Amino acid sequence: MNVYVDNAATTAVSQTALDAMLPCFREIYGNPSSLHTPGQRAAEKLAEAREVFARNLNAEPREIVFTSGGSEADNQALRSAAVIGARKGKKHIVSTAFEHHAILHALQALQKEGFEVTLLDIPENGVVTAQQVKEAIREDTCLVSVMFANNEIGTVMPIAEIGEVCREAGVLFHTDAVQAAGHLPIDVKAMHIDMLSLSAHKFHGPKGVGVLYVRKNIPLTNIIFGGAQERGKRAGTENLPGICGAAAAFDEACANMEANAAKLIPLRDKLIRGLTQIPHSILNGDAVNRLPGNVNLCFEGVEGESLLLLLDAKGISASSGSACTSGSLDPSHVLLALGRPHEVAHGSLRLSLSEYNTPEEIDYILDTVPGIIEYLRNMSPVWDELETGKRPHLI
Numbered sequence: 001m002n003v004y005v006d007n008a009a010t011t012a013v014s015q016t017a018l019d020a021m022l023p024c025f026r027e028i029y030g031n032p033s034s035l036h037t038p039g040q041r042a043a044e045k046l047a048e049a050r051e052v053f054a055r056n057l058n059a060e061p062r063e064i065v066f067t068s069g070g071s072e073a074d075n076q077a078l079r080s081a082a083v084i085g086a087r088k089g090k091k092h093i094v095s096t097a098f099e100h101h102a103i104l105h106a107l108q109a110l111q112k113e114g115f116e117v118t119l120l121d122i123p124e125n126g127v128v129t130a131q132q133v134k135e136a137i138r139e140d141t142c143l144v145s146v147m148f149a150n151n152e153i154g155t156v157m158p159i160a161e162i163g164e165v166c167r168e169a170g171v172l173f174h175t176d177a178v179q180a181a182g183h184l185p186i187d188v189k190a191m192h193i194d195m196l197s198l199s200a201h202k203f204h205g206p207k208g209v210g211v212l213y214v215r216k217n218i219p220l221t222n223i224i225f226g227g228a229q230e231r232g233k234r235a236g237t238e239n240l241p242g243i244c245g246a247a248a249a250f251d252e253a254c255a256n257m258e259a260n261a262a263k264l265i266p267l268r269d270k271l272i273r274g275l276t277q278i279p280h281s282i283l284n285g286d287a288v289n290r291l292p293g294n295v296n297l298c299f300e301g302v303e304g305e306s307l308l309l310l311l312d313a314k315g316i317s318a319s320s321g322s323a324c325t326s327g328s329l330d331p332s333h334v335l336l337a338l339g340r341p342h343e344v345a346h347g348s349l350r351l352s353l354s355e356y357n358t359p360e361e362i363d364y365i366l367d368t369v370p371g372i373i374e375y376l377r378n379m380s381p382v383w384d385e386l387e388t389g390k391r392p393h394l395i
């Protein structure tokens with residue numbers, strides 16, 4: 001059986017999204033900036049796609065900027081807020097220790113340019129609070145950037161409360177909503193969000209398409225210079241097939257959001273119940289306040305990489321940490337921020353479900369994982385030391 005449970009890394013393009021994309025390759029192929037009829041047909045398609053994102057986020061079409069993905073949207077949001085802040089002499093930014101690297105590495109670049117960054121600690125349940133944000137805001141804070149939902153452990157932040165704190169303090173609020181968009185309700189007005197990033201390939205849209213929502217009257221700074229596309233804020237001929245696919249996927253995901261969650265939550269919870277019965281295992285992140293499709297655990301005495309390879313051999317595609325950190329030997333910065341000791345963080349497993357997964361697949365995972373863990377532990381000298389009492393169990 002082949003089971004794909006790495007949907008936090010990327011998803012399959014839905015049939016609806018594919019159907020929306022195909023005409024844009026050979027029929028509606030004009031350049032939206034061209035004045036002729038084919039160009040104007042493309043421009044109409046682009047406007048429709050913008051409208052879809054605006055409607056589902058409770059934004060206005062002119063507040064939607066298409067980018068090449070979540071990473072670019074994150075970079076442009078941070079850079080723009082930094083430029084606005086610097087003009088006012090405000091060079092302090094508040095974010096969290098478990099953001100995606102698109103945020104953390106962009107912040108590091110800003111630090112080299114003289115910005116000061118406060119990264120909030122991650123509480124034990126993996127949910128950053130509005131109170132933490134409030135206490136970190138200073139006179140010279142120009143931006144708060146807190147992710148909507150974490151990509152590794154799936155925990156969901158109180159975004160509306162954080163937005164309120166920021167609005168009251170007069171500080172710009174950006175949220176990396178790449179994991180939340182299409183999976184959780186988002187209302188940029190009610191949640192007091194000034195800037196928001198999302199990425200189509202995390203909700204069954206194509207790769208290489210992102211959106212930066214930016215509240216009107218907040219000036220964006222260009223990262224890509226060139227033509228006047230996206231109101232002059234993001235140059236380059238629009239990726240029309242990708243954008244149309246992204247819009248179709250987003251519309252579909254938002255329309256089916258409740259039904260998808262109702263399907264996923266029982267599957268998620270069955271996995272959590274089953275896998276936490278394995279001795280010396282622990283769930284990472286709050287059991288309830290998490291994305292409908294996210295399961296993330298640590299197993300003591302197991303190497304995450306070996307676990308993944310053996311799962312792959314059984315047809316199960318999962319992840320340990322995020323796709324970006326796999327391939328490196330460092331344990332996940334998210335699990336370390338959560339307070340897991342290095343040796344425990346190394347034994348992590350993330351299963352991220354989508355509505356395409358079936359109950360049979362969940363049963364297959366539950367039948368397969370415990371045997372692999374036992375096999376790996378039996379071969380492990382570390383496990384031997386834990387079992388003979390030479391080392392204390394940490395979980």
Ligand SMILES: *Cc1c(COP(=O)(O)O)cnc(C)c1O
Pocket residue numbers: 008009068069070071072074100102147149150151176177178179199200201202208209210
């Ligand atoms: C995937 C992801 C990104 C990056 O989006 P891309 O479109 O792949 O550039 C950023 N933030 C989070 C939380 C993500 O999960």
